[in-house]
Amino acid sequence: MADVIKKATRESYGEALAELSSEYPDLIVLDADLAAATKTGIFKKACPERFFDCGIAEANMMGVAAGIASTGKKVFASSFAMFAAGRAFEIVRNSIGYPHLNVKIGATHAGISVGEDGATHQCNEDIALMRTIPGMTIINPADDVEAKAAVKAALDFEGPVYMRFGRLAVPVFNDKETYKFELGKGVQLRDGNDVAIIATGLMVNEALKAAETLAAEGINARVINIHTIKPLDKDIICKAACETGVIVTAEEHSVIGGLGSAVAETVTECCPVPVVKVGVNDVFGHSGPAADLLKEFGLCAENIVAKVKEAVKLKK
C-alpha cells in the first residue's frame, strides 16, 4: 500500500492564497497575529504589500475587512476559528453579514484537533454560530485538494464566506487532477443503501474508512461529503434519507448546531428518518495530542462504525 500523503488544510489555505495572488491582484489578506499558524504567512511572503497584520484585535480586523470589501476589493480575514467566529461573532454578523459584504473569513485551528492548546482554543461551535447569520456561506473542506479548490471558489463567489480549516495533517484522498469543487453541492463518495454516512471536514476520510469496515460486515454505507454546510445540498441529503432510511452524521464540531443539526432539520421536512450524530457531545475538550483526542471524543472511523450499527437498528 502506497504511503498516504497527509497535509493540514491550513497549509492548503496559505498556499492557495499565495498561488492565487497573481490571478487576483486586488486580493488583500488580513491576520490577527497568527500568520505563522494560520499560514497566511505564505501569502505574506509572496505579497507583503497586500498583507496586513491587525494585531491581536479580531473585532477590529473583521470591521476593517468589511470596510475594504465595501470599496470593491477581495479580502480574506484570518484567525483561529475560536476568535474569528467566537470573539468577533457580532462584528461578523453586523458589519459583514447584515450588509452582505464580500468578506472571506479564513478560520483555522477549528475543532478538537487543535490538540495541546486545550479547550480555550478548541472551537467546536463555529459552524453553529455562522449558520445563524443570514446569507453566510460556510465551507468546511475535507482535505488539501478540496481546501485549495474551495479557496478559489470562495474568491469567485460574491458574498460573505466562512471557511473552516484544521491544524492537524490529514490524509489527502481527493485526486487533484480530476477534483471539481461545486459550491453548495454535496459529493457522494461511495454508493450504498443500508445507511448514509454524511460527513464534513476531517471526518469524511474517517467515514470512508468506516464504510470499508462496514462493507466487510455486510452493511453497505453510502458516504456523502458535505463541504458546503450552508447553503446545504438538501437534494443529496433527502435522496439519501429516502433511499437508505437512516443517517449517521460525522463532524469535528459540537452535535449542537453543526452538520448533524442541519441534516436533521432538513430530513424532518423532506423524509423523516433517524439521524444519529457523531460529534463533540456538548462538552469542552482538553489538552492532548490531536490524534488521541479525536479517538477519545469518538471522532474516528471506529466510533462511526459503532454508531452505524446502532443506527441501522432504528430503521423502520
Place this chain on the structure above:
Amino acid sequence: MDQTLKKQLQITACKVRMGIIEGVFNAKSGHPGGSLSIADTLTYLYFHKMHVDPKSPKMADRDRLVLSKGHTAPALYSVLAQRGFFEVDELKTLRKIGSRLQGHPDMKHIPGVDMSTGSLGQGISAACGMALSGKISSAGYKVYAVLGDGEIEEGQVWEAAMFAAHNKLDNLVAVVDNNGLQIDGKITEVCSPMPITDKFEAFGWHVITMNAHDFDDIERAFDEAEKINGQPVVIVQKSVKGKGVSFMEDQVGWHGSAPNAEQYEQAMSELKAQLEKLEG
C-alpha cells in the same frame, strides 16, 4: 468662512434639524438628542467638504462617511435628503415597515449610506478598512467616521485607533461628538472615557478640538485635518445634545425618545423661527 456660505450652511442645518424632528416624531421613536448635536458637522461635510454626487451615490472616488454612532441615523438621513440623495418627504417613513430608512443606517438600500452601522464601536473599524483600501490603490478619497463620546467606551474603538495610527491612515478623519451624555447619564458618571483628547494622542492620532455649532470653527478644524500627513486625525467636537430645540438641549432624556404632538409643534416652531431669522 465666507459669510454667504456660512449663512447657507446655517439655513441648511436648520432644515436638517427640522427633518430630524419630523422623522423621529412620525416614527414615534428614535434618537433626537445625538442627531441634533451632530447636525451642523454633517451639514458642513455633505454640503461643503465631501466629494459626493447624489446622482451617483456609489461613485468609486467619492469621499466616504461612516456614521459609527448609527443611532443618530435621523441626522444622516436628513442631511442626505437635503443634499438630494432622496426626497425630503421620505424622512416621514423613518423606522416604518416597508421604509428604506431603517432605525440604523443600512448601506444596502439607502442611497448615500456608505456603511451599515448601529452596533457601537464597529463603524470606525470599517472606516479604517475603507481608508486602508484607499491607500493601497492610491485613491484620493477621504474617509470620515463619526463616533459618540459614549461609544468610545467600546474596546473595539481602541483596537481601531491603534490600527489607524499603525497604518498611518492620514486619509481618515474621525469625529468624536462630545455632547457629554449617554443613555444612563453623564459620560463622566457612567464609566468615564475622559480624557478623550489625551487618549487619542497617546494612540498616535493628531487631535483637534472644535466647537460643533460654529461653522467658522468647523471649517478651521477640517482644514487643519486636511493638512496632516502620516497620521490619522480625530476632531473632538464640543457639542450640545439636542442642539437647536430649547427643551431638548443638554437633557439626557432626549437621547432616545420621540416628542409628542405638543412637543413636536414647539420644536418645529422654534426651528421655523430660527429659519425665518436666518433667511430674514
